[in-house]
Amino acid sequence: MDVAGLSSERSARGTRRIGSRHHPVRRPHAGVARPEPTGSGPSAPAIERPAGDAGPAAPDAADQRQADYFMRVLSQNRRxxxxxxDGYQKAIVTAQAGGDVDAVCHLRRMARIEEQDRDNLDGMLERLRSRFARRALAEQPALSPRPHSAVR
Incomplete structure (x- = not known):
């Protein structure tokens, strides 16, 4: 039996006893624990920012851009x-017409999972809209009311 390179034979090439393994000492990578420079030496160059970005509005604008991005991503996932x-509903109708009870059961289960995912996405979108309401109301149309589930 040779599954994933494992042989059932003890004498197979590449098989070693557990006690004979060499365990090298692990050291942190070079950049992990770097000491901070102490002294008045030259520091790293500061990131140049335009004068308009400095201030309390800069994080707000960045948060707004990030919220807009996530709203687009979540809306795309919802679509x-x-x-x-829609595909599951069509497949359920087809399976019911064909009398395939197992397929209907499986497809309904998959549709319920998708509906739960959609509900979770709707909740995330709603929370993003309520938190970042100033632009969200102007740019994003309201979600179409979702129909009641035909899968029960």
């Missing part, structure tokens, strides 16, 4: 889930 749900 993909809706497409998969």
């Amino acid at each position: 993909l889930i809706e497409q998969r749900l």
Whole structure:
């Protein structure tokens, strides 16, 4: 039996006794524990920022851009889930017409999982919209009300 390079024979090439392994001493990588320079020597060059970015509005703008990005990503994922749900609904109808009870059961289970994912995404989107409401209301149209599940 040779599964994933493991042979059942003790004398197989590459097989060693556990006690004969060499365990090298592990050291941290060179950049992990670097001491901080102490003294008045030259420090690392500061990142040049435009004068307009300095101030309390800069993190807010960055947070807003990040929220916009995640809203787009989550909305895209929601659309993909809706497409998969449509496919499952069509497959359920086809399986019911063919009398395949096992397939119907499996497809309904998969559709329920997708509906739970959609509900989770809706919650995340709603929380993002409520927290970053100033631009979200102007840019994002409201989600279409989702139909009640036909999978029960």
